[in-house]
Structures are given as structure tokens and as C-alpha cells.
Amino acid sequence: DVKVTQSSRYLVKRTGEKVFLECVQDMDHENMFWYRQDPGLGLRLIYFSYDVKMKEKGDIPEGYSVSREKKERFSLILESASTNQTSMYLCASLSVNTGELFFGEGSRLTVL
Amino acid sequence: GQNIDQPTEMTATEGAIVQINCTYQTSGFNGLFWYQQHAGEAPTFLSYNVLDGLEEKGRFSSFLSRSKGYSYLLLKELQMKDSASYLCAVRGAGGSYIPTFGRGTSLIVHP
Numbered sequence: 001d002v003k004v005t006q007s008s009r010y011l012v013k014r015t016g017e018k019v020f021l022e023c024v025q026d027m028d029h030e031n032m033f034w035y036r037q038d039p040g041l042g043l044r045l046i047y048f049s050y051d052v053k054m055k056e057k058g059d060i061p062e063g064y065s066v067s068r069e070k071k072e073r074f075s076l077i078l079e080s081a082s083t084n085q086t087s088m089y090l091c092a093s094l095s096v097n098t099g100e101l102f103f104g105e106g107s108r109l110t111v112l
Numbered sequence: 113g114q115n116i117d118q119p120t121e122m123t124a125t126e127g128a129i130v131q132i133n134c135t136y137q138t139s140g141f142n143g144l145f146w147y148q149q150h151a152g153e154a155p156t157f158l159s160y161n162v163l164d165g166l167e168e169k170g171r172f173s174s175f176l177s178r179s180k181g182y183s184y185l186l187l188k189e190l191q192m193k194d195s196a197s198y199l200c201a202v203r204g205a206g207g208s209y210i211p212t213f214g215r216g217t218s219l220i221v222h223p
Contacts, residue, residue: 041215042213042214042216043155043199043213043216044213045210048210090155098160099145099160099203099209100145100157100160101145101147101155101157102157103156106153
């Protein structure tokens, strides 16, 4: 069964803390994505990566960075968490053949 | 840029048929997706349309008209478990694989 796994389902952090969200996929996909999802705003793309060590900004990259050291792993980093980064974070990887995005179960982050 | 519109919320009765519309304005077009997302869960793939017409998959069908920038998802014989958010996503042109999502339609199925 193909899988995208996010390391934490729920996190609570304090303002100013550094936060790491990890995502691993086992499908050998080249393209991986980080989205955040907020009520009424839908899914918004933060960053994506089309290869190891390659990254591109999405629509809302401010306050975030990413790391892709290995093909299967794509990490989202909040250097200094703020309350407006309280959200659901979804990682996805893309099958180029079918166009389908495979999503992880999401990480719900609360910043106090 | 890309603009994708779909209704915010819809309600329907168990056993009925519901049609969820999606209109889009994009710089080029490379396919339209529908995803289903239950509360607290990840989105799951429902359909992918590249060419005009209707594609049927069990109780779910998806239609695309590229000239009108329009798609719909048709759900037949509604069940309570179909209560979920339905996300329309469009992939633009230029070799980009990145889909842009609409805000989603929350479907409530009641007895």
C-alpha cells in the first residue's frame, strides 16, 4: 500500500520556537509538496520540491523553509513559530504518470 | 494566475443525486482533479479529467468542458458517509505538475 507518512499528527508549540514537520513517502516520487489548510481558505501551497536538494516557493512561503536531503523525505521548517501559523499542514507526493497527489494524514499545529 | 470557484456548502438527502460545480480560469490547462476529504483526514483522489466529457466511476462521475472552464462532480445514491469536503484542483500549463486547489465544497448528507 503506497504511503505518505507525516511524523506528528498533533503538535503544540510556543511562539518563537523552531518547528520541524517531517514527511516521508515510499513511492519513489520526485515531486513533493507542503500545503497548509485553513477553514475558508482551502489548500495553499507553501513549498514544493521536484528533486533532491531542489526546492521552489509556492504561494505562501513566508515564515517557512524546507529541506530535501533524500528523495523520500521532505521537511517543513518554521524557524520561529508564530500564532498565525496555527494550521493543518499537509504533505503530498505526486505521481507524474497519473497526475495523482498522495497526501499524508496531516499535522495539526497549534502555536500558543 | 489561476482562479477556481466552487460553492462553499451544499446539503442533500440520503439516496438523492447531487452535482458539485467547479469553474476555473487558468493560464493554460493540463487536467482537473476532484478529491474527497473527510473531516480530520487527508484528501483522497476521486477523479482526473483531461479531455472533455463524462467519466464514470461507480456512484461518482466527473464531467469536464474545457471551452467553458467548467467541471462538475456528480454523486448518485448518496450515503451518509459521502458527507465530506470535495476539492476541485486544476493543473496549469507550461509543464507544471502543480495543481491549484479551490476552497472546497462541504457536502452535508442528511437522512
